[in-house]
Amino acid sequence: MKIIKKFIAIFTITTVAIFGSFINPAYAAVTADIVVVAGGGGGGFDRGAGAGAGGVLVVNDFVLTASSYTVTIGGGGAGASSGVNSVSGTNSNFSTQIATGGGRGGTGLAGQGSGSNGGSGGGVRNLTGAQTPGTGTAGQGNDGGAWVSGSGGTGGGGGSAVGTEAGNNGGNGGNGTTTAIPVVSTVYGGGGGGGVVSPNTAGSGGTGGGGNGSASGNGANGTANTGGGGGGGVDTTGNGGTGGSGIVVIRYVDSQVDATGGTEETSGADRIHTFTSSGTFTVNSVVEARKRITIFEHSTGSGAGAMGKPATGCTPPTGSETFTADGTWTAPACVTTATVEAWGGGGAGGVRAGFGSGGGGGGAYIKATCTVVPATGYAVDVASVLTSDSGTESDTTFATTMVVADGGLGATGTGGTAGGTTADSTTTCTLVSEFVGGAGGDGHTTVDLGGGGGGCAGPDGAGAAGANAVSGASIGAAGGGGDNGSGGAGGGGGDNVNGLPGTDDVLGAGGGGGSDDGTNGGNGGAPCGGGGGGDGTGGSSGRGQVKVTW
Numbered sequence: 001m002k003i004i005k006k007f008i009a010i011f012t013i014t015t016v017a018i019f020g021s022f023i024n025p026a027y028a029a030v031t032a033d034i035v036v037v038a039g040g041g042g043g044g045f046d047r048g049a050g051a052g053a054g055g056v057l058v059v060n061d062f063v064l065t066a067s068s069y070t071v072t073i074g075g076g077g078a079g080a081s082s083g084v085n086s087v088s089g090t091n092s093n094f095s096t097q098i099a100t101g102g103g104r105g106g107t108g109l110a111g112q113g114s115g116s117n118g119g120s121g122g123g124v125r126n127l128t129g130a131q132t133p134g135t136g137t138a139g140q141g142n143d144g145g146a147w148v149s150g151s152g153g154t155g156g157g158g159g160s161a162v163g164t165e166a167g168n169n170g171g172n173g174g175n176g177t178t179t180a181i182p183v184v185s186t187v188y189g190g191g192g193g194g195g196v197v198s199p200n201t202a203g204s205g206g207t208g209g210g211g212n213g214s215a216s217g218n219g220a221n222g223t224a225n226t227g228g229g230g231g232g233g234v235d236t237t238g239n240g241g242t243g244g245s246g247i248v249v250i251r252y253v254d255s256q257v258d259a260t261g262g263t264e265e266t267s268g269a270d271r272i273h274t275f276t277s278s279g280t281f282t283v284n285s286v287v288e289a290r291k292r293i294t295i296f297e298h299s300t301g302s303g304a305g306a307m308g309k310p311a312t313g314c315t316p317p318t319g320s321e322t323f324t325a326d327g328t329w330t331a332p333a334c335v336t337t338a339t340v341e342a343w344g345g346g347g348a349g350g351v352r353a354g355f356g357s358g359g360g361g362g363g364a365y366i367k368a369t370c371t372v373v374p375a376t377g378y379a380v381d382v383a384s385v386l387t388s389d390s391g392t393e394s395d396t397t398f399a400t401t402m403v404v405a406d407g408g409l410g411a412t413g414t415g416g417t418a419g420g421t422t423a424d425s426t427t428t429c430t431l432v433s434e435f436v437g438g439a440g441g442d443g444h445t446t447v448d449l450g451g452g453g454g455g456c457a458g459p460d461g462a463g464a465a466g467a468n469a470v471s472g473a474s475i476g477a478a479g480g481g482g483d484n485g486s487g488g489a490g491g492g493g494g495d496n497v498n499g500l501p502g503t504d505d506v507l508g509a510g511g512g513g514g515s516d517d518g519t520n521g522g523n524g525g526a527p528c529g530g531g532g533g534g535d536g537t538g539g540s541s542g543r544g545q546v547k548v549t550w
Contacts, residue, residue, distance in 0.1 A: 030286040032252040034059040035179050037188045038099035038119050038140075039074035039089030040243030041156065043195070043211060043219040043230035045081055046108025048125050048240045050156035050163060050170075050192030050203060050213055054089045054227030055099035055119020055140030056177040062097070064257060069095040069281040071248050071261070076222055079230045079240025080107040088116050089227070092246035094281070102229050102243055103134030103144065105156055105192060108236070115144040120157030120229065123171060123194055126150070133163070141189060145171040153196065153213060156229035158206040159189030169201045170194030170215070173229055176208020180375050181249045181272060188226050192241060195219055195232030205231055211241035225276045248275040258284040320549040322506070323380045324526070329398075331372040335550045340429065341367045341459065342405035343545040344420040345383025345394035347440065349453055349512060349521035349531035349538030350411030356443025356533060357521065360386075360541055361408030362454035362463035362480065362511055363396075363437045363528030364420025368403050370429035383407050383528070383544030388521075388537040393420070396544035403427045403546075408437045408454055408530050411538065416440030419454045419463055419530070438463035438480040438511060443533040450476045450533030452490055453502060453511025453524045456542060458483025466490065466511045466530060479511030479522060479532055491522035491532060498522060499539060502529035512539035 038054030054074060071094055077087035089101030103118030106125035113131040115122025120141030121134025133144035136157045145154030145163030155163030158174025165171045173191030180186075190210030193203030202213035209228025211220035217237070222228030222244030230241030248262075254271040261281040262273040273281060314334040321329060331338065347360030363383065372378065383394035383405075393407035404427065406420035419437025435458070441451030452466030461484025467477035479490030479502045488503030491513035499513030502525030509525025512532035521532030521539035531539030 029063045030256045031061040032064050032250050033181065034062050034094050034097060035181055035249045036092050036094050036097050036099040037227040037246045038092040038101045039076040039246045040222040040227045040229040041088045041102035041104040041118055041122050042077035042079040042086035042243050043192045043232045043240030044086050044105035044107035044125050044153060045233040045238055045240045046236050047153050047197060048080055048107050048195045048219065048232030049105035049115055049123030049153035050173045050194045050232050051086065051105040051229035051243055052103035052115065052118045052120035052122045052134055052144050052156040053141055053158050053176060053189035053191050053210060053229045054102040054246050055137050056159040056189040056227065057097060057099040057140050058179060059097050064283050064286055066283050066285050071275045071281055072278045073248060073275060074101050074246040076243030076245050077104055079219060079242050081239040082236055085109055085112050086240050088118050089243045092248060094248050099140060100137045102227065105232055105240060106131060120159065120174065120189065120191055123154035123156045123163045125153045142174050153194030153232040155194050155203045156191030158191035158210060159208060163191045166203065170196045170203030170213040170232065172203045173206035173210035175206040181251050190228045192222060192229030192231040195234055195238060197235050209244045214238050250281060256287050318550060320547060323382055323546040324543065325382055327380045328377045329380055329548050330377045331374050333374050335374055336372060337369060338372050339369050339549045340398045340403045341547040342396045342398055342403050343456060343527040344396050344405035344407035345386065345544040346453065346456060346524040346528045346530040346541035347393055347408035347410035347417055348386040348388055348390045348541045349450065349533045350413055351389045351534045351538045352414060352443065353535060354448055356414055356445065356447060356449045356451065356469045357538055358411035358414055358416035358443050359440030359451040359453040359466040359511060359514060359533045360410045360530035361417045361419035361437050361440050362456040362530045363408050363544060364406040364422060364425045364435065365457035365459065365508065366403060366405045366425040366427060366434040367432040367459065368427040368429040369432060370402055380546050382546060385543050386410050386541040388534065396546060398546055402429055405544065411440055411533060414443045414445055416442045416451045416466060435462045437528060438465040440530050441466035441477045442468040443514065444469040444471065448517055448535040449473060450499060450514025450521050450535065452477040452479035452493065452514050453530030453532045453539060455480035455490055455511050456482040456487060456508035456528035458487050458508030460484045460486040463508060469514060476514030479513050481510050482508030482529060488525045494519050499532040501525060509542050
């Protein structure tokens with residue numbers, strides 16, 4: 001515990017990235033992680049400046065006792081209009097933890113071109129005389145954009161970056177702060193964008209709810225319950241956007257606390273309370289238990305999700321997880337690199353009554369080393385099983401495009417079809433290896449002997465091709481073996497019976513055997529074996545697979 005506290009004391013936190021948590025074996029007080037977000041400021045009018053975001057205050061290890069805690073949700077400030085100045089957002093608080101409302105954006109009203117101070121400061125609207133941006137509150141936000149030249153309003157400050165200035169165009173609002181408690185949003189506190197007169201380009205609101213500036217009308221409002229600053233309006237016909245309201249989120253280990261208040265939900269072992277309006281968080285009782293320690297580090301990234309690197313002294317764990325169906329892999333605490341292996345789905349066998357049918361191709365294999373962000377979830381989409389005569393393929397993906405394993409093609413006629421290819425197996429990570437799936441074997445052109453399904457590729461090499469049906473034979477062709485002979489065996493061909501299925505194997509399965517005399521092709525093994533060609537029905541394909549190792 002002393003080591004962790006000493007580590008945390010090194011930094012003045014302005015932007016935090018939460019990397020994960022572990023349990024201290026010593027008994028300690030019951031604590032909660034809390035995010036407090038104040039209301040954003042209102043944007044200016046008449047080429048008005050974007051408003052500053054409400055302050056984003058992250059509190060770790062807040063000690064809970066059996067008592068009631070006041071929760072106040074700050075409102076967004078009103079935008080400026082003709083003759084009416086913009087208004088800063090109001091504070092939010094959880095007990096004594098206070099987040100400061102966002103500063104209003106500067107307007108075209110005489111003497112009101114400067115931005116106001118706040119959780120994040122408001123931007124500047126250029127007027128005669130010196131104009132200054134609002135300053136942000138340390139640990140909660142950043143300054144508004146400073147004016148340098150041109151006629152555009154500058155952007156409001158955000159949780160992780162200052163607002164910008166863009167000459168005759170509007171400045172962009174600063175991006176917000178990413179937190180690890182994803183309820184209404186994982187990013188809070190985006191600054192508002194600056195307004196301009198067309199044809200110049202208005203500034204964009206920062207990620208985390210910042211309202212866009214306008215070149216043709218009113219500035220956009222900040223998003224509710226994010227603390228986003230309002231955008232600046234066009235000339236005297238365009239009002240400033242209203243700031244987004246605040247939010248308070250509380251997370252603790254569910255088994256340790258009996259509490260009520262706000263909207264409740266569970267996430268694993270945790271319970272989360274979300275307040276989007278003012279109220280009371282009541283702790284009825286606590287159970288003293290092992291303490292959750294959250295590891296986090298200062299980050300100066302200017303974009304949403306700028307996470308930095310793992311905290312000093314954070315030792316990554318090791319492990320692996322295999323997916324045989326769709327799911328989500330969440331990077332453990334301290335883990336920044338993972339090896340991803342993916343197998344595309346096999347192709348289904350064809351069916352051609354009275355004649356031989358082709359076998360489906362086996363799926364391809366790919367392995368890559370990926371950079372990941374601790375405590376972040378990555379979608380896993382495992383190729384599904386395809387049925388007889390589909391003529392389609394099914395790919396497997398990790399994080400949509402980070403790793404893609406190509407599926408084998410399903411057969412629809414006499415000819416066997418191609419296995420998954422390396423050309424269509426792609427990655428945005430560092431490629432380690434990739435291999436093709438085995439092609440499906442051809443069915444006989446005049447008699448009802450089916451071709452074997454292609455074998456699945458694997459870490460040791462390509463899948464073997466399914467055998468072609470042989471003239472004069474009395475048995476369907478055999479499926480190809482998986483993983484260059486190290487995986488599952490191909491299924492045998494049928495002799496007046498269904499073709500045999502390919503053998504399942506975690507490294508890559510075999511393809512199904514072809515059928516004979518009105519029977520069905522054998523199913524491809526899992527993962528990614530191709531189905532055998534059938535006379536009754538073609539064999540189904542083997543599903544895909546993903547393995548993540550860290």
